[in-house]
Amino acid sequence: MEAIITFKDVSKTYESGTHALHHISLHVDKGEFVFIVGPSGAGKSTLIKMLLREETPTKGTVLVNGYNLCTMKRRHIPAFRRTIGVVFQDFRLIPTMTVYENVAFAMQVTNVSTKYIRRRVPYILDLLGLAKKARSYPPEISGGEQQRVALARALVNNPALIIADEPTGNIDPELSYEIVELLNEINRCGTTIVMVTHEHGLVAQFDHRVIGIEKGRITLDRGGKQQ
Amino acid sequence: MEAIITFKDVSKTYESGTHALHHISLHVDKGEFVFIVGPSGAGKSTLIKMLLREETPTKGTVLVNGYNLCTMKRRHIPAFRRTIGVVFQDFRLIPTMTVYENVAFAMQVTNVSTKYIRRRVPYILDLLGLAKKARSYPPEISGGEQQRVALARALVNNPALIIADEPTGNIDPELSYEIVELLNEINRCGTTIVMVTHEHGLVAQFDHRVIGIEKGRITLDRGGKQQ
Amino acid sequence: MSLGSVKYLIGEGARNIRANRQMSIASIGVLVACMLLIGAAVLFSLNADAVMGYIESQNDVVVFVVDEADEEEAEGLGETLSAIENVSSVRYISRSEALEGQMERLGNSAYLMDALREDNPLPATYYVKVKDLEFLADTVAKIQALDLVLEVNSPTDMAATMVGIKKAVNLGGTAIVAILGAVSILIVSNTIKLTIFNRRREISIMKYVGATDSFIRFPFLVEGVIIGLCSALLAFGLLWVGYYYLMDWMSAATSSWLQLAYQHLIRFEDIAYRMLGGFCGAGAAFGVAGALFFVGRYLKV
Amino acid sequence: MSLGSVKYLIGEGARNIRANRQMSIASIGVLVACMLLIGAAVLFSLNADAVMGYIESQNDVVVFVVDEADEEEAEGLGETLSAIENVSSVRYISRSEALEGQMERLGNSAYLMDALREDNPLPATYYVKVKDLEFLADTVAKIQALDLVLEVNSPTDMAATMVGIKKAVNLGGTAIVAILGAVSILIVSNTIKLTIFNRRREISIMKYVGATDSFIRFPFLVEGVIIGLCSALLAFGLLWVGYYYLMDWMSAATSSWLQLAYQHLIRFEDIAYRMLGGFCGAGAAFGVAGALFFVGRYLKV
Ligand SMILES: Nc1ncnc2c1ncn2[C@@H]1O[C@H](COP(=O)(O)OP(=O)(O)OP(=O)(O)O)[C@@H](O)[C@H]1O
Ligand SMILES: Nc1ncnc2c1ncn2[C@@H]1O[C@H](COP(=O)(O)OP(=O)(O)OP(=O)(O)O)[C@@H](O)[C@H]1O
C-alpha cells in the first residue's frame, strides 16, 4: 500500500542537548490506524511535532502526505498542514475565540464557503457533545471539554491524516471509548490515524497497530489483526 | 475524626449561567485519601477550585483546614493556600521560570530558609524523575514531565492537604501507579489527599474512598475498606 | 482569497479590537498622545513662521534724498524705487514732515529742536520695504546707484538678525517635528511590539492549524488601521478644540504683543485638511507596520 | 519578610528583566524617549528664559539732566539714581558726548548737525538699567520725582512687550513641559499596563501557590526601578551628548544673533544634577507605579 508517513533514519536533538529521538525509521500506510505508546518523555510528542513540521529533524528525512518536510519551502507549509488534522497534547485553543470560532477558524483557512462552515461546525460540535458550549471561551470550559474542542478542530476538515497526541488524557473512560470508536469509524472510511495514548485499555480494546517508543527508540511495532 | 474539608449545601452557577454544582454536602476527615471520579464536565474541577478559593460558591459554605472560605478576608488567602498543595489540571507552571525555580517558588513564599530550599527542591525533583530537567523551562519538557513538575510543587512544602486534579492524565500507567503509590505513602504519614482521576484502574488498585460526581451532584460515596 | 474570506478577515480584525480591549485602548492612548505632540509642534512652528514673517515685513530701508531735488524729482525717484525687483512698498516723508517726526520722537524735549525750524537740516526721506530681507544687500546697492540718492541707511544688522531668527525658527520647527516624529515612531513601534508579543501564542496556533501568513496578517492589518484611524480622528478633534481655546484666550489677551501675534496666527481650517490627512496616514501606517513588520517574526513556526 | 526573602525578591526582579527581555527593551525605549522629550523641553525653556533675560537687560531708561546742573551735581544725581531699589546700573553721558553720539548715529549724514556744535541743544543724560522691567513704571515715577531731572524717557512699550514675551516664554515653557509630562505619563502608564497585562497569568499562578500581594509586587518594583534608572541614565547621557553637539554647532555659527544667544545659553553642568535627579526620580516612579497601581488588578484571584 502507499505510504502516507515515512521516517528515514530520523534523529532529533533539541537545542538544550536532549536527544529526543534516535535513528527512527517508520512507515505508515494510507488508511492505517496506529497507536503510539511509551513512557513519559520517551519522544512521542517529538515524533508528532515532526509530522507537523513544528520541529525539524536534526538528521534524516520525514515524508508526510507526499511532502518532504525537510526540504519543503516555508510558503508551502500552510497548504501541507491543512491536509492534516491535529489534536495537540496542550490543546492550543485560541483563548480569545469562542469554541465555535476556534473550530470554524480551521475551516476558514481552507477557503471553503461560509455556508458550509455554518453547517459543518455545529455538526462536529454536536458529535463531540459540545453543542451547549459553542459560545463559551476555552478558559470557561472543563479540561475534557477543551480536549474535545481540540479534537473537533482536528476532525472538522475531513483531513486525510489525523494526528492526535493523547486526545483522551482528560476524558473519562466511557467518553474516551466513544471517541476512539468515532476515530475508528473515520478510519474505516479511509482516513489514516496516528494516536498517542497512555491508556492500555483502549489499545487493547481496539486491535490496531501499536508502535512503542522508549528513550527515543522504537521498541515495539506490532500490527493489529486486521492487517 | 476531625473534618479537614466541609461542604455545606454548596451550589455554583458560573456567570455564563452554567450550573456546575448543585447542593453539594461533603465531609473529608483529616488523613483520608479520596478519589473523585465522574464524566467530563461533571463539576470535579469546580469542586477543586472551590477548595482553593479560586472560585467562591454561589450558595452554601466551604470550610477547609479550619478556614471558612466564604467569609475569609482577602489578605488571609495566601496563608491559607500555603497549607495546601495543589496540582492543577492545566499545570499552571510559570513559563519564564525553570523547573527548579517553579518548585522553589512555592517554598520561597513560605519564608523558609534558602539552605533548606536548596536541599529540598532537588530531593523532590529526583523523587519524581525530574532531576535532569531541573534547568529546563516548562515549554521545553514533555507533557508528562510538566505534570510531574506541578506535582513536585504541590508536594514540596509537606502540606497537610494535597489536592490533585488529574495528576496522571499525561503520564504512562506504570509511572501513574508509582505516583499514586507515592501519594499513598504520604497519606500514610497523615496527609489528607483529594485526587480527581479518570483512571478506574488506579481507583480499583488503591482501595480508598471514592466520590462520584455527575452533572453537579454527588452520585456515589463509597468508603475504602481501610475505613 | 475569496470575497467570503476577505469579509471574514475584516470581521476578525474588528472582533480582535474588542477581544483585546485592554491592548486596543493602550494603543489608542499612545497613538493619540504622539499625534497630539506632533500636531502641536507643527501648529507652533507654522505660527512662529507666520509671526516672524510679519515682523520681518516691518523693516524699512531709509533712503535720504539730496536737498537739491524738487518735489517732482523726488516723486520720480519714488517710482524708480518701486520698480526695483525686491522692493515691496515705498513711503515718502518730505523734509518738513521729517523734522516734525524727529521732534515728536523727542517728546516733551521737542522744543530743543525749535531752533532748527528755520534752517531744516533734515533731508527728504523714502522708507522702502523689501520683499526678502535675505537679498537686502543687493537691493541697497541698486538704490545707492540711483541719481538723487544722498544716502541709504539699511537695517543690515537687523536684517541679519531677522534672517537668522527666521532660519532658526524654520530649522528649529523642522527639527522639533522631526525629533518628535522619530520619538513617536520609537514609542509607537515599541507599543505595537508589546501588543503583538502579547498574542504570539495565538499567532503560532493559527499557523499550526494551517493559516497562511497573509491570512494571519490581514486581521492585524484591519485591526491596526481601525485603531490608527480612530486615534487620528481623536487626536485631530482634541487638537482642534485645544487650538480654538488657545486662540480664544489670545484674542482676549490685553497685551498688545499677544494681540499683534494673534492677528498673524494661521487659522486651524487652513491646515485642517492636510493635518487630518497626515494623521490618518500615520494611523494607517500604524496598522501596516504592525501587520507587516512586527507580526512577521512570530509567523516563522 | 526575612533578609533571605528580600535578597531572593531582588534577585527575582533582576532575573525578570532578562526573562522578559522583549518587554524590558520596549519599556526602556519608551521611557528614554519620553525623558528625552521632557529634558529637551526643559533645556529649551531655560535657555529661552536666559536669552530673554539678557535682551531685557539691554533696555535703558533715559534720564535727561537739567542744563543748570554742573558736573558735581550731575554726579550726585548718579549716586541717588544708583540707590533706587530697582536700579541695577547707571551710565552717564555728558552734553558733548550726547551730541557726538547723535552725530555718529546719523552716520555719513552727520555733517548735517555740525551747526549745532556751538550751541549744543542736547542735555546731559543718564542711561539707567532696571533690574525688573515689570516694576518699570514705579521706578520711573521715583526718578521723575528727583531734583535736577529734566525729563525721563522710559521704554514703556518695549518694556510691556518684553514683559509680555518673557511671560509667554515662561508660561509656554512650563506649559510645554507640563503637556509633555502629561503625555509621557499617559504613554508610560499604557506601556506599563501592556507589560504587566502580558504577565497576568504568571501573577495569578503565583497567587494560587500562596504568594502574598507584596511578595508578588516586590520583584515588579525592583524590576521597574532598575528599568527606570537605566532609562534615566541613558536619557541623561544622550541629552548631554546632544546638548554638547548643539552648543558646538552654535559656537561655530557665523550669525551674530546665534553668537549672542550662544553667549547667554546655560551650561549643561549647571542643571545636570537637578536633571539627573529628576530623571532618576521619574524612573523610580515608573517602578513604583507599575508595582503599586498596575499589578494590583491581577492580584485579585
Ligand atoms: N522544546 C524542547 N526543548 C528541549 N527539550 C525538549 C523539548 N521538548 C521536549 N523535550 C525533551 O525531549 C524528550 C522527549 O519529549 P517528548 O515531549 O517527545 O516526550 P513524550 O514522549 O511526548 O512524553 P509525554 O508522554 O510525557 O508527553 C523529553 O526528555 C523532553 O524533556
Ligand atoms: N470559568 C467558567 N465559566 C463558565 N463555565 C465554566 C467555567 N469553568 C467550568 N465551567 C463549566 O462548568 C461545568 C463543570 O466544569 P468542570 O471544570 O468542573 O468539569 P470537570 O468535572 O472538571 O470536567 P473534566 O473532567 O472535563 O475536567 C462544565 O460544564 C464547564 O463548561
Ligand SMILES: [Mg+2]
Ligand atoms: Mg507528549
Ligand SMILES: [Mg+2]
Ligand atoms: Mg476538570
